[in-house]
Structure formats: C-alpha cells, structure tokens
Amino acid sequence: MRVFSHTCSNTEIVAALGAADLLIGRDDDSDFPPDVAARVPAYGRDLDLRVDEVIGLRPDLVLTSLTVPGHERIVDAIKAAGIATLVCDPLGLDDIFSDIRRIAAALGIAPRGEQLVAEMQAAMPRVEATTRPKVLIEWWPKPVITPTRQAWATDLIERAGGCNPWAGIDGKSAPLTDEHIMASPPDVIAMSWCGVKVANYRADVVSRRPGWAEVPAVRDGRIVAISEEFLGRPGPRVVEGYRQLRAAIDAARA
Template identity: 65%
Template sequence: MRIFSHTCSNTEIVCALGCASMLVGVDADSDYPPEMVAALPKTGRDLDLDIDAVLALTPDLVLTSLTVPGHEQVVGALRAAGLRVLVCDPRSLADVYANILEIADALGVPERGHALVAQMEAAMPAVDAVGPRPKVLVEWWPKPVIAPARQSWVTDIIRRAGGSNPWAQVDAKSLPMEHATAQEAAPDVVVMSWCGVKEANYRSEVVRQREGWDSVPAVAHGRIHAISEAYLGRPGPRLVEGYRRLRGCIAAAGGV
C-alpha cells in the first residue's frame, strides 16, 4: 500500500506501527523519525499542500487531519482530486487511541495498533492526587496566550500527570485570552509549548516579564518550563514523552 501523510502525527503513527516502508511522501513539517522520513518527497506545509504533487506520488491512501484551523479546505481539495482520504480529528486522548486503531486497520496491521495503544496507555498512568492538583497552563502561543480547553487531549494528559487545566470546562479545542485573563487563573505551572517554534528558542522571560505576572505562583516560584510542541501538540505516540515531562513539572510543583 502507498501512503501519503499530510500531518506530523499521522506520519509518526505510521512509523510507530512499523509501516514506514509504505510512505511515499509526507508534508514538509513531518520530521520524525528523521531516519525514516528525511529522504521522502515533501509536498508543502499543512495549509500550502501541493495537491498535484501528491497526485503525482499515486498514493492509495492519504492520511490527514483537522487539527490545524483551515485543514478542512485542504481535505476538501484532496477529495475533489479523487484521492482516498482518512481524516483524523482527535479531541481527547481516547480519540487519539481510536485514530491509531483506525490507521492500523487501514494499513492492514490491526494487531499492531492495539499493541501501540496498550504501550501508550501503560506508559501514561493516571496519578491519584491526594491534595489539590497544581494548575497547569500549557501555552500553544504566548501573545495572546492560547491554551488547550476541554476538547483537547492535553487536558486529559495534564489530569493523568497529576495536574489540572484551569480551562478544562471551556467547550473548545483551545482558548485565546488576554494576559490578564490567564493571570487570574493563577497557574502553579506554566509550560511553553509554542507551535511552530523550536524548543531551543522558547524564552521564559517572555512569560516572566508580563505585566503583573510576578505574583503568579508559576512565576514567583520559577516553575516555567519548556516542552516541545512535538511532544504535546502532535496527537500520536510521542504524547508519552509529553506526559513524562509534564509529570516532572507537576511533581516539582507539589503534585503527587
């Protein structure tokens, strides 16, 4: 089977299922595992996908998603071009698992899908917090602050790791807000996971220098951490690494 993957998370799922040899091309942001994807044809970034270039690769199946705003137009264009498309739109960790199983079924390796989900589940045990859970602000973007809300697998992972998302009850995938609004939540931990920015370029002073934030517990106690968006923003196997890093941050803040 010839597979084209339009999103990083789906690329990583295919490789984790042991099916990297099926990939005939990927989007320009798919960078992991490097030894498996570096030499593959890349046909543009998420919203700038070259449909004709994808067609030229003659894939039997295109794996895509709705995780990026605007992806629905790309999905429509892929379908209009006559391509067979499998679309993932995970809102929760359970959805991520379901997508893995769906992809594994489509690739003809259902048993590997179940094994991968079982491995991820075992690696992300739910922490049974005794006292108050530290409040965790995960920032997808710093200005305005954009945080995950109820319809996000990150909210589930924060909970599993022993923390709480102050915006867990907001019925949205993510929530843009003014700095003052985020400040009012008084997060105990701030995690920079800025989309499209390399982790090496995250700067804690961007958070610390916000007006009035010196009284925010996360700032006052030096609990500003960097976790690459690759570990939290890609709904695939590397969420396990995001969980591990979040667990360390939350434990350092007093979480069980």
C-alpha cells in the same frame, strides 16, 4: 500499499506502527523520525500541499487531518480526485488512541495498533492525587493561548496529576486575559509555543509580564519548556509530553 501522509502526527503514527516503508510522500513539516523524513520526499507544507503532485503519485491512501484550520480545502481536493482518505480530527486523548487504531486497521496491521495503544497507555499511568497543581500550557505567549475543554493537552494534564483551570471553556483552545489567569494563578507554566523551536522558548518572556511576579509558577521558578512536538502533535510522542508534564507537576506538589 502506497501511502501519503499529510501532517506530522500521521507520519509519526505510521512510523511507530513499523509501516514507514509504505510511505511514498509526506508534507514538509513531517520531520520525525529523522530517517523517515530523510528518505521520504516532501510535497509542501500542510496548508500549501502541492495537491496535483500528490494525486500524480497515485497513492492508495492519503492520511490527513483537520487539526489545522484550512485543511478542509486540501482534504476536499484529494477526495475529489477519487483517492481514499483517512481523516483524523482528534479532540481528547482517547481520540488519538482511536486514530492510531483506525490507521493501523487501514494499513492492514490492526494488531500493531492495539499494541501501540497499550504501550502508550502503560507509559502514561493516571496519577490519583488529592492535591492537583494548576497548569497553564501556553500554545502562544501573546496573547496567551491555552488548551481548553476539547484538547488532548487538557487530558494529559489531568492524567499527569494536575488540573487545567480553563478546562471549562468550550473549544480546543482560547486566548486568556491577565484577569483570567490571575483568577486561577497557575502553579506550573509549560511553554509549548506553536511553530517555535524549543531552543527559542524563553522563560523571561513569561516572567517579565506586568503583574505576574506573584503568580506561583513565576514566583517559584516553575516555568518549563516542553516542545510542541510532544504536546501539540496527536501521535505517539504525547507520551513524552506526559512525562515532562508529570515531572513538572510532581515538583510543584513536593
């Protein structure tokens, strides 16, 4: 089977399933695992995919997603060429598990999908706690954008023993005003800025905001950097996002 992967998470799922040898192409942003990125040719960033070239590869299956606004155009063009597509659009953590199973089944290795899901679930035990520190994940610092109700990051927070005070807001994410944040001041702030390398996350960008000095997370030095690779990609590495969130939440509870 000849498989093209459009989006990082799908590439990482295929690799985690042990099926990277099926990949004939990827998008430019698929950078993990490094050996797969080095071996498999890239055909443009997610919204600038060179669709004609992808079609020319004559893949048996294109793995794509609707996780980024604008992907619809890419998906429609590939479907119009008569190429089989599998489209992921996960909201919660269970949807990620479902997508892994669907991809494994499409590749003819369904048992590997079940095994990978079981391993991920075992690595992310649900923390039962009476005290749940409030966690703000920042997808972007200005304005502050955070995951809301339909977000796997919210599920990760709750699974790791925390709570997302903005989980009642409908949608995948929302911008927050200072008033929103001060109404439920977070005990932990996790910087996970989209499109920014974790080495460039700066806690002082958060701590120097006017009026934030008494926010518990700022006052107590609980501003952590968790790469978007671990919280923003709906694939196997959300396990690492969970681990880092849990460490920060456990520290806030101590």
